[in-house]
Amino acid sequence: MHHPSEKDYIHQLSIDCVILGYQDRQLKVLVPKLDFRGDFWALPSGFILQEESIDEAARRILEERTGIRDIYLDQFRAFGPTDRTNRAFLERMMRLNEEKFGEELFNRKEFDWITRRFISIGYYALVDMNKVVPRKNDIDESIAWYNIRNLPPMIMDHNEIVGKALETLRLNLDEKLIGFNLLPETFTMREVQELYEAIFDKPFARNNFQKKILDLNVLERLEKKFTGAANKAPYLYRLAR
Amino acid sequence: MHHPSEKDYIHQLSIDCVILGYQDRQLKVLVPKLDFRGDFWALPSGFILQEESIDEAARRILEERTGIRDIYLDQFRAFGPTDRTNRAFLERMMRLNEEKFGEELFNRKEFDWITRRFISIGYYALVDMNKVVPRKNDIDESIAWYNIRNLPPMIMDHNEIVGKALETLRLNLDEKLIGFNLLPETFTMREVQELYEAIFDKPFARNNFQKKILDLNVLERLEKKFTGAANKAPYLYRLAR
Structure with a gap:
């Protein structure tokens, strides 16, 4: 495989993916942990190749970093303050893992372009956790689903990026009907309510x-739904085609 | 004033502004027309300086291209297909206006970086047309409000960008209450309904x-509202603080 080099990428622009799932009445986020000393969690992220659209880049990056493919990813926001760079994170990671990097990486030209200020476009997706099997990348120690209210501290502004994805989800839930992606094919009204309560983090009147x-x-x-007690059994629903 | 050069900008990333107004029951878009032979209309657009955030860039570009300042701009989407470049538009404009450009511009190094593929972040704003006075830039022949259903053919994907801004406006109208920015401070319920009908391009049951x-x-x-006929007069409303 051709290994892309500096000139194959658009500089100063990246993509971050927020993959949301739902289990045990909790909203979850899929987060890889890098295989380096120092406890570095980071959203599935990467740069955009000159030869791919930003949507193609989001799908490629998601598959490379999580093994997940064929899901609907949508943009939600670009993040662009002037001091947005991964220099501090990369320098700390290299300092704590000198045996892997040695001194030389600090001087490599490659290090320059990836540590400049860059803007990131956030993409998010809602997946049925029973249907996807995340697979960790070689550079990761692990990949796992974390409760959105108890995320590990991630690098850079990645925790804030998850917060903005959640805001977008709340705003678009009724209009775009995307919440139903988190439920199995058939569900009770109570299950819908529990999902909404997890997303909005508050109870609703039944x-x-x-x-x-x-x-x-x-x-x-x-x-x-078959529960044994016929007259109290709740109806099942599904999204109409 | 220091004139920014190639290295002062983030390459391959720009901003396009969709400024929406409302008048005579029509939704309007503010569009400058370039002062070159060939009828080139283009949204207020520009590149991002290394020293400014993307939000600051959007405000600067809007002011430079329209004279409008101090309004709330919000992002709505990034546009990033692989073939997104302004090379075709610029070459046509230069061919039709040789006396202004001469041959030399085709070979200038500056032409290279601005004609590469670039991704654009769309920002939009809703303004009270009675409160803003657009001012054309030196590079423009005119700047005017066009009915959103009867826009001139703009360069590149700018007509499509307006379409996506309108989609976002429809999606967020109730949640973010942004539509009221288009109305005067006090209004009747009928005026609200007319505004919604203009935005959704369909009638609503009263x-x-x-x-x-x-x-x-x-x-x-x-x-x-004082109309002379007291018992049929409609109530006035305003947005609660």
């Missing part, structure tokens, strides 16, 4: 909530 | 619409 969701006019009611 | 807006719980009802 009757109002149910009315609001049904008023979206996007759910198809199926048979009752 | 009673449902009124209920939906009042349910947002953000309007303060004031005295009735």
Whole structure:
């Protein structure tokens, strides 16, 4: 495989991916931990090749860093303060892992372009955690799902990037119906409510909530869920095609 | 003034501004027309200086290209296909305006970096057309408000960028209450409905619409509007602080 070099990339522009899942009534974020001393967690990230669109770059980076492919990724925001650089993080990582880097990397030309100020475009996706199997990259010690309210401290502004992804999710939940990507194919109204409560981090009143969701006019009611107690069994729903 | 040169800018990344206004029940877009033969309309656009954040760049570019300042600009999307370049537009403009450019510009080093593929971050703002006075730049023949449904053909993907801004506006209208930026300080419910109808390009049923807006719980009802016919006069509203 051709290994891309400095001139193959667009400089000063990167992509960060926020992959959201849902389990045990908790919203989760997929975060790799780098295989270096110093506890470095970082969102799946990378630079954009000259020969690929930004959407193609997001999909390639996500697959390289997590093994996940064929999911719908959407942009949510670009992050661009003047002091946005990974120089501090990379220097600390190299200092703590000298046996892997040696002195020479500090002087390599490659180090220059990747440590300049860069703007990052955030992409996010919502996935059914039962359907994707994250696979760690060679540069990672581990890859795992973390509760969004208890994330490890990530490099640079990556924790803030997750916060903005969550804001976008809340804003677009009803309009774009993306929340249902986090649920299995059929679900009860109570499961929808629990999902919304996890996303908004607050309780909703049951009757109002149910009315609001049904008023979206996007759910198809199926048979009752089998629970043994017929008259109290809740209905199952699914997203109408 | 120091004139910025190639190395002062982030390469392959630009900003485009979509400035929306509202008048005569029509949604409008502010578009400068370049002062060159060939009818070139282009959104207010520019590159980002190394020393400014992307938000600062958006405000500077907007002011330089339109004279408008102190308005709230928000990002909505980055545009990044691989073939996104202004080479075709610039070559055509130079061919049609040889007396201004001469042969030499085609060979200037400056021409190289500005004609490479570049990604653009779209910013948009909603302004009260009674409060802003656009001022054309020296490079423009004119600057004017165009009905969003009857825009001139702009360079590159600028018409598509306006389309995405409109999508974002529709998506965020209720949540972010940004639509009220387009209305005067006090307004009738009918005026709100006309604004929504202009934005969504479709009629709304009066009673449902009124209920939906009042349910947002953000309007303060004031005295009735003076029309001469007291009992039919509509109430005035304003956005609650």
